[in-house]
Amino acid sequence: MRILITGGAGFLGARLAREILQRGQLAGKTVQELVIADLFPAPPDLLTDPRVTSHAGAMLTQGDLFKSGFDGVFHLASAVSGECEADFDLGLRSNLDSTRLLLDSLRASGQVSRLVFASSVAVFGPDLGLPLPNPVTDTTLPAPQTSYGTHKLMLEYLVADCTRKGFIDGRSARLMTVAVRPGKPNGAASSFFSGIIREPLAGVSTTCPVDTSVSHTLASPGNTVRGLITVFEASREAIGGRLALNLPGLHVSVGEMLAALEKVAGPAVRQRVRFEADERVASIVGNWAKASTAERANALGLHADENFEAIIEQYIDDCRTRPGYPTNALDGLTA
DSSP states (O other): OEEEEETTTSHHHHHHHHHHHHHOEETTEEOOEEEEEESSOOOHHHHTSTTEEEEESOGGGOHHHHTTOOSEEEEOOOOOHHHHHHOHHHHIIIIIIHHHHHHHHHHHHTOOOEEEEEEEGGGOOOBTTBOOOSSBOTTSOOOOOSHHHHHHHHHHHHHHHHHHTTSOEEEEEEEOEEOOOOSSOOSOGGGHHHHHHHHHHTTOOEEESSOTTOEEEEEOHHHHHHHHHHHHHSOHHHHOSSSEEEOOOEEEEHHHHHHHHHHHHOHHHHTTEEEOOOHHHHHHHHTSOSOBOOHHHHHTTOOOOSOHHHHHHHHHHHHHHSTTSOTTTTHHHHO
């Protein structure tokens, strides 16, 4: 198989790449080449694998690569929520225009690629004529209230239509917010959900822009990668009906997250988080679903993380054993 991961140099894309390479196959077929397309080159550890090819540059310049033909595609590249709200045109280019180019190029290759589009729980939002249920389900009517969520929903429909026409074999996995992410905060409005755990564990004080009652649905990086691979390997019959489905997530409040941090790492680590309201972030997060279910993903064998303590413990273990994590990521545990 020849596999493409867009956004494959980023945290989640690189983790997905490592998992695929370790498995050595997808859907029972050997992975012979893994192509990573991103703004930046793939991480050094991936480049040492002879099966990996890296292409750096904006997606809108990589049409010839996409036309070269792939058995499978994981489309993760995207401008994130905060970026899309701050720069409308950037969001359109990075999300809609780039995905249209990818799909048109795959069609032009003459090869029907199996494609997993990384959508988002942000497709759900409150509407005056359509109250947002709690939790949202696979059958809840999406009504996004952010540019990012709107882009994701539009692309779900485009992936479904290209599949209906026989151009690709597509499916859209609605990701929950992934935590805990390593490294520096990014432009996502949800970035603080990782930051209030990551920074204290590194020995750094940080701020939380919302109060402790704010709740959200989260998934560990490992569980998210398992979900993407499972959705890729599932048959259309197993997915059943609509091609967009929720991935499982753990419903947790900020207060519960910080209580879990104290339980795992101690009160001194927890006290490195202080609260400083940010109305811009709060307004974006406030328009997202607070909880969700994932019955169709459950039927594929996917389930949410056990609890938030387990998510923190996975992050600590990852910092000690996996590439791509800063060497000082756990300095706060020994301070």
